[in-house]
Amino acid sequence: IDPRLDLVQEINKLKKEKNAVILAHYYQDAEIQDIADYIGDSLGLSQEAAKTDAAIIVFAGVHFMAETAKILSPTKKVLLPDLKAGCSLSDSCPPHLFAKFKEQYPDHLVITYVNCTAELKALSDIVCTSSNAVQIVESLPKDQKIIFGPDKNLGDYVKKKTGRDLVLWNGACMVHEIFSQEKIDRLRLQFPDAKFIAHPECEEHILRQADYIGSTTGLLNYTIKDPASTYIVATESGIIHQMQKANPQKTFIPAPPNNACACNDCPHMKLNTLEKLYNAMRFELPEIDLPLDVINRARKPIERMLDISA
Ligand code: 13P
Ligand code: SF4
Numbered sequence: 001i002d003p004r005l006d007l008v009q010e011i012n013k014l015k016k017e018k019n020a021v022i023l024a025h026y027y028q029d030a031e032i033q034d035i036a037d038y039i040g041d042s043l044g045l046s047q048e049a050a051k052t053d054a055a056i057i058v059f060a061g062v063h064f065m066a067e068t069a070k071i072l073s074p075t076k077k078v079l080l081p082d083l084k085a086g087c088s089l090s091d092s093c094p095p096h097l098f099a100k101f102k103e104q105y106p107d108h109l110v111i112t113y114v115n116c117t118a119e120l121k122a123l124s125d126i127v128c129t130s131s132n133a134v135q136i137v138e139s140l141p142k143d144q145k146i147i148f149g150p151d152k153n154l155g156d157y158v159k160k161k162t163g164r165d166l167v168l169w170n171g172a173c174m175v176h177e178i179f180s181q182e183k184i185d186r187l188r189l190q191f192p193d194a195k196f197i198a199h200p201e202c203e204e205h206i207l208r209q210a211d212y213i214g215s216t217t218g219l220l221n222y223t224i225k226d227p228a229s230t231y232i233v234a235t236e237s238g239i240i241h242q243m244q245k246a247n248p249q250k251t252f253i254p255a256p257p258n259n260a261c262a263c264n265d266c267p268h269m270k271l272n273t274l275e276k277l278y279n280a281m282r283f284e285l286p287e288i289d290l291p292l293d294v295i296n297r298a299r300k301p302i303e304r305m306l307d308i309s310a
Contacts, residue, residue: 007274011035014281021054022277023069025061026216027238027269032060032277039242041217042068042114042129043309049073050306058281059288062087062268067118070288071298078288081276085268087115089201092171093150095119101147105167108145111136112301115173116150118290122297127305130154130200131215134161139308153177157200157207175236175266176201183256184209184232191230194253197222198234206234206255223247237264 012035014020023045024036033039038048042065049057049069056077059066064087066080093116102110102123112124113133121127128136137146137158148155149169153176159166176199184206188196197219198210207213212222216239223231223243233240234255243252254264280286290298 001275001279005278007278008035011274011278011281014278018056018281018284019054020056020058020281021052022058022060023048023052025065025238025269026220026242027236027266028060028272029238029270029274030241031274032272033238033241035274035277036060041131041215043131043215044217045069046072046114046129046302047306047309052076056281056284058277060272060277061085062090062266063288064090064115064117066288067290067298068114068121068302070290071118071121071295071302074290074292074295074299077284079280079284080286080288081273081280082271083286085271087268088174089113089115089151089171090117090120093117093120093169095123098149098169099123101149101169105145105147108147108167109140110147110149111166112149113151113154114302114305118294118298120150121301122294124298124301125304126308127301129215129305131218132305132309133158133200136305136308137162137164137166151201153203153207154200156204157213172203173201175264176234177203178257178259178262179203179206179234179255180258181205181209183258184234187232187253187256191232191253193228194230194232194251195226195228196232196234196255198255199236202234210234219243220246223250223252235264236266236269238266238269 050072070078110124148166150171155168195211230251
């Protein structure tokens with residue numbers, strides 16, 4: 001690629017020429033967020049994918065998100081700039097093992113967190129995201145037996161919030177599992193007025209300390225409405241770009257991970273670059289392709305979620 005090319009200008013040109021829409025998750029690099037037509041959490045992005053009238057959806061996110069867009073808009077071309085942009089949480093729940101797990105609980109309803117493969121969604125009754133998991137569980141009768149997967153931390157959080165006894169799959173996200181309680185405690189001593197806000201994919205002992213727990217959109221909105229001037233943020237650091245944009249006078253500190261060499265970047269999310277985005281739009285590749293029967297089976301539990309969240 002010619003290094004003199006103005007990628008932002010070229011991408012904007014391709015958007016118009018090809019009637020394409022760019023949907024980006026908050027964990028994307030700032031320059032990708034800034035060129036997107038819509039930025040959001042997993043629920044917002046799937047709602048947007050379901051209603052867009054663009055011919056091409058360019059998904060600046062990870063594989064399961066682009067799959068969800070394809071399931072909701074099967075006649076559209078869905079592009080993911082790097083097909084290797086996976087998800088450790090999704091990988092922690094192989095569908096063939098989950099199918100066996102599910103057989104042990106024949107009278108249970110299956111709720112799956114959207115961070116999973118299309119195959120897994122096809123094995124589910126209802127999908128949820130971090131912003132509506134509690135609402136979805138509460139929409140079911142109190143005596144309904146439920147399997148919840150693949151995220152055990154979100155599952156634990158939902159159990160506590162709803163008082164329901166869920167059967168959990170033992171999966172987790174590599175980014176939200178590495179926050180250091182000790183370092184967070186030290187930071188809070190250093191910034192006694194700072195609020196500590198966390199994503200429900202974090203472990204229970206981290207969530208216990210939080211002033212607010214929510215999806216990425218929930219966390220962002222909290223920093224807009226809340227009067228504090230400093231926040232320690234326990235989630236992927238990409239969200240801080242929008243927090244800083246919405247609150248230029250406030251300070252945002254990424255919650256420190258255990259390992260000094262680690263950071264809060266999701267290695268999968270960060271595989272996308274402006275250059276890959278440009279190439280994906282130019283060549284209309286790589287494209288998300290799913291078998292029709294998987295699309296049809298996975299669409300029902302996602303639509304059930306969208307109906308409950310409407
Ligand atoms: P939300 O943006 O829906 O909170 O999801 C967070 C996440 O981990 C996405 O991979
Ligand atoms: Fe998956 Fe975690 Fe990355 Fe989200 S942040 S895509 S859950 S690995």
